[in-house]
Amino acid sequence: MLTIENLNASYGEMQVLRNISLAISAREIVSVVGSNGAGKSTMLKAISGIIKSSGTISFNGAPVSNLPPHLIVQRGIVHVPEGRKIFSEMTVVENLMMGGYLHQKEIKKNMERVLTIFPRLAERKKQLGGTMSGGEQQMLAIGRGLMGNPKLLLLDEPSLGLSPLFTDVVFSAIGEINTLGVTVLLVEQNVYQSLKISHRAYVIETGSIVLTGTGSELLNNQKVKTAFLGM
Amino acid sequence: MKPFITIIITGTFAALLPLLIGDNPYITGVLITVLMMAALASAWNILGGFAGQFSFGHAAYFGTGAYTTMILLYQWNINPIPGIMAGIVAACIIALVTGSIVFRLRGHYFGLASIAVAEIVRLTVLNFEFTGGAQGILVTDVALSGLDLNSKNPFYYGMLLVLVITLLISAYLRTSKTGFYLQAIREDQDAAASLGINISQYKNRALLISASLTSVLGSLYAMYIRFIDTNAVLDLRLSIEIILTAIIGGVGTLWGPVLGALLLVPLAEMLRTNILGDALVKAGLVSETSPIGIFLKENLAHAHVLVYGIITVVCILYLPKGILVLFRRHK
Numbered sequence: 001m002l003t004i005e006n007l008n009a010s011y012g013e014m015q016v017l018r019n020i021s022l023a024i025s026a027r028e029i030v031s032v033v034g035s036n037g038a039g040k041s042t043m044l045k046a047i048s049g050i051i052k053s054s055g056t057i058s059f060n061g062a063p064v065s066n067l068p069p070h071l072i073v074q075r076g077i078v079h080v081p082e083g084r085k086i087f088s089e090m091t092v093v094e095n096l097m098m099g100g101y102l103h104q105k106e107i108k109k110n111m112e113r114v115l116t117i118f119p120r121l122a123e124r125k126k127q128l129g130g131t132m133s134g135g136e137q138q139m140l141a142i143g144r145g146l147m148g149n150p151k152l153l154l155l156d157e158p159s160l161g162l163s164p165l166f167t168d169v170v171f172s173a174i175g176e177i178n179t180l181g182v183t184v185l186l187v188e189q190n191v192y193q194s195l196k197i198s199h200r201a202y203v204i205e206t207g208s209i210v211l212t213g214t215g216s217e218l219l220n221n222q223k224v225k226t227a228f229l230g231m
Numbered sequence: 232m233k234p235f236i237t238i239i240i241t242g243t244f245a246a247l248l249p250l251l252i253g254d255n256p257y258i259t260g261v262l263i264t265v266l267m268m269a270a271l272a273s274a275w276n277i278l279g280g281f282a283g284q285f286s287f288g289h290a291a292y293f294g295t296g297a298y299t300t301m302i303l304l305y306q307w308n309i310n311p312i313p314g315i316m317a318g319i320v321a322a323c324i325i326a327l328v329t330g331s332i333v334f335r336l337r338g339h340y341f342g343l344a345s346i347a348v349a350e351i352v353r354l355t356v357l358n359f360e361f362t363g364g365a366q367g368i369l370v371t372d373v374a375l376s377g378l379d380l381n382s383k384n385p386f387y388y389g390m391l392l393v394l395v396i397t398l399l400i401s402a403y404l405r406t407s408k409t410g411f412y413l414q415a416i417r418e419d420q421d422a423a424a425s426l427g428i429n430i431s432q433y434k435n436r437a438l439l440i441s442a443s444l445t446s447v448l449g450s451l452y453a454m455y456i457r458f459i460d461t462n463a464v465l466d467l468r469l470s471i472e473i474i475l476t477a478i479i480g481g482v483g484t485l486w487g488p489v490l491g492a493l494l495l496v497p498l499a500e501m502l503r504t505n506i507l508g509d510a511l512v513k514a515g516l517v518s519e520t521s522p523i524g525i526f527l528k529e530n531l532a533h534a535h536v537l538v539y540g541i542i543t544v545v546c547i548l549y550l551p552k553g554i555l556v557l558f559r560r561h562k
Contacts, residue, residue, distance in 0.1 A: 073425065
């Protein structure tokens, strides 16, 4: 579904991504794990067109590298950015409506889907986004992304700063979203939880992919264990 | 519906005001300036307040409207009404060229570039002959069938009409989808882009609306004063007064810019005519012959920009959302 070949990206003089190549098939959950500053978020930003990159990114066979972000969203790649970035002065429903920008006719249907996945949001429809807890905001951000009818959902650190309880809720929601037919590319520092729900995973270090395998293979890999899981 | 009704009712009251004042050209003149600044700040607010794109060069659009109408009238004797239309077209061309280049950039580039564009327009006008150069353009006779343009009342109603239209557009934008997209862009540009909103297109729409309205006001001003030069209609000072009016009143609100104009224009007028200085003397607080009294008499008249500055600082420190918040109990 998504194929990336020799992706390079830099911030000014500093090269952040070096020859990243990866592939995601339809209906998979693929996670990219790695420490802070490894280039995980940069990779997602390059895919969704927020930053410029070199190399080829193709989606369902068509090249999408360096297209403006709004055209990439139209192809079905929706990016849920790190730090949630919900619209704090808008209510829950308004935030979700914003997510339905490209699919106005299906807003009602999509909104029902989101509210079923996140019942918590259904309870707080009229609340202002900025007044919700971090976990609720994360649900809202993912829900807002789902309103865009994604074929591929890019999730950037969805568990960042969440309590263990909300982390579980968010990870189980990701699984549920995947069973609805949405392919998920997950970028995480919470290595254990993300490997557990992923079909396949890549380990990224200082801008390069150093290891790849299925979720369970990597969970049992000695290097992953010592580097990320403290075992 | 409520804001629309409020706007119409307020507009109707304002339309009846000249009947109460009667024939008092001075008061009418001050009110015209209030209406003009309120409309300018409201038009700026569509771009600066709703979309969060701070333009520091709105004088460019004001001046473009003023100059286009004046040049057409002066050189080719073209009626002001088509002249106003031509002004809108010219302002939109400048806005489109600026916007399509600058809105691609991130951060505060638009603000900086808007100053540059305004200065380019000003220097161009200053150095061409057909624009009157540094001498400006003076038109002694404006004729428009059926209207007595030697009276101030037509301009009062003209400015009021543009203000009401601007407020109606603002009120509509706040409740429309476009308004929500602009708000999303203001709150978080990346998040808005990640939802598929064409950021530069929406910014350009806001800029075009804002620039068109500003240009009409420039045309009206030119017909009203009948003399324009770059200092009057293209100066950076004008751009800044527009911004300050909106900020002090309340950026991003419907009535804030109007409130700002209601406060600042009469204040500037009081300073200019030295009513304030005289009042201090009359109240016995300052002696007319004391050094302070002399200083006030000589300098207070030029001090309105300084006073704007002080009010702005106070507002930013204590009322960052503008004076309008004082009139609301919550939010």
